[in-house]
Amino acid sequence: MAKKPDARPNVQKDELLKYYREMLLIRRFEEKAGQLYGMGLIGGFCHLYIGQEAVVVGLEAASKDGDKRITSYRDHGHMLACGMDPKGVMAELTGREGGYSKGKGGSMHMFSKEKHFYGGHGIVGAQVPLGAGLAFADKYLGNDNVTFTYFGDGAANQGQVYETYNMAELWQLPVIFVIENNGYAMGTSVKRSTKSTTYFGRGLAYGIPGEQVDGMDVLAVKAAGEKAVAHCRAGNGPYILEMMTYRYRGHSMSDPAKYRTREEVEKIKTEKDCIEHVRDLLLQAGLASDEELKAIDKDIKAIVNESAEFAKESPEPALSELWTDIYA
Numbered sequence: 001m002a003k004k005p006d007a008r009p010n011v012q013k014d015e016l017l018k019y020y021r022e023m024l025l026i027r028r029f030e031e032k033a034g035q036l037y038g039m040g041l042i043g044g045f046c047h048l049y050i051g052q053e054a055v056v057v058g059l060e061a062a063s064k065d066g067d068k069r070i071t072s073y074r075d076h077g078h079m080l081a082c083g084m085d086p087k088g089v090m091a092e093l094t095g096r097e098g099g100y101s102k103g104k105g106g107s108m109h110m111f112s113k114e115k116h117f118y119g120g121h122g123i124v125g126a127q128v129p130l131g132a133g134l135a136f137a138d139k140y141l142g143n144d145n146v147t148f149t150y151f152g153d154g155a156a157n158q159g160q161v162y163e164t165y166n167m168a169e170l171w172q173l174p175v176i177f178v179i180e181n182n183g184y185a186m187g188t189s190v191k192r193s194t195k196s197t198t199y200f201g202r203g204l205a206y207g208i209p210g211e212q213v214d215g216m217d218v219l220a221v222k223a224a225g226e227k228a229v230a231h232c233r234a235g236n237g238p239y240i241l242e243m244m245t246y247r248y249r250g251h252s253m254s255d256p257a258k259y260r261t262r263e264e265v266e267k268i269k270t271e272k273d274c275i276e277h278v279r280d281l282l283l284q285a286g287l288a289s290d291e292e293l294k295a296i297d298k299d300i301k302a303i304v305n306e307s308a309e310f311a312k313e314s315p316e317p318a319l320s321e322l323w324t325d326i327y328a
Contacts, residue, residue, distance in 0.1 A: 023053035049077035054274035058221025071150035086307035098314035125158030135175035154185025172237035200242035210240030
């Protein structure tokens with residue numbers, strides 16, 4: 001009996017390997033950040049992106065130069081996916097001079113004007129109106145750039161999100177609202193915090209179209225991202241993408257995550273892991289060998305280790321830096 005043809009789009013080897021490499025970089029980087037936190041080299045809060053890598057990698061694949069991105073505090077993956085240097089990101093996490101914000105911003109407050117990355121915001125939901133503001137600037141300037149505004153399922157219950165929805169649709173702003181629905185907000189499950197069956201569906205009250213996407217499948221994310229981007233670039237206003245994803249670690253490094261079972265987490269890791277999914281596609285289609293993929297992992301680990309060494313060797317900012325880059 002003939003095997004049914006794969007219903008997936010025809011994806012080239014180089015494209016799949018690129019996604020594999022980018023997702024693996026985020027995961028290995030986050031694992032290393034977790035280690036450095038445990039060693040006391042990273043202070044304050046640290047929210048890891050492990051498990052959610054396909055969301056930002058897939059959407060960056062649908063972006064172009066000039067597009068902007070803004071997110072909340074689970075932001076290291078977004079930084080790496082848009083091309084920020086792992087060394088500068090890790091140095092910022094450890095509060096060193098070589099970091100993107102000279103060691104003064106830490107995990108939640110680093111930016112890159114060059115890569116159009118506008119944070120990293122610690123106040124839940126606060127980045128959503130800021131994202132609409134970035135999109136307003138592009139509309140005002142008359143270009144076709146879009147802004148990816150990321151927030152989580154917990155932030156989706158914040159009031160300013162809906163004020164922003166109304167304004168974005170009223171002014172037809174080129175903003176893609178990306179809800180990274182990992183099911184638990186800070187520790188309360190979606191089922192216990194809302195009666196809504198979807199979050200993207202709330203946008204319909206404001207006339208904003210949207211859809212729910214398998215956020216553990218990088219190809220599905222990219223396809224949805226391209227659809228949303230085309231909608232915005234055509235001048236049709238905002239679009240909502242609700243990415244159904246999952247974080248393997250706690251909300252932050254201080255969270256033991258006792259609100260879910262170990263079996264639940266292991267089931268997702270075994271059946272839905274975004275990196276293993278792409279690995280399986282590569283191997284089953286004969287596009288890469290196990291040895292090639294191991295070599296990529298070795299290369300990524302070297303890059304991450306280099307970033308950690310750079311961070312350790314970079315000095316702490318001088319005391320005089322307390323008085324720079326501030327308003328008063």
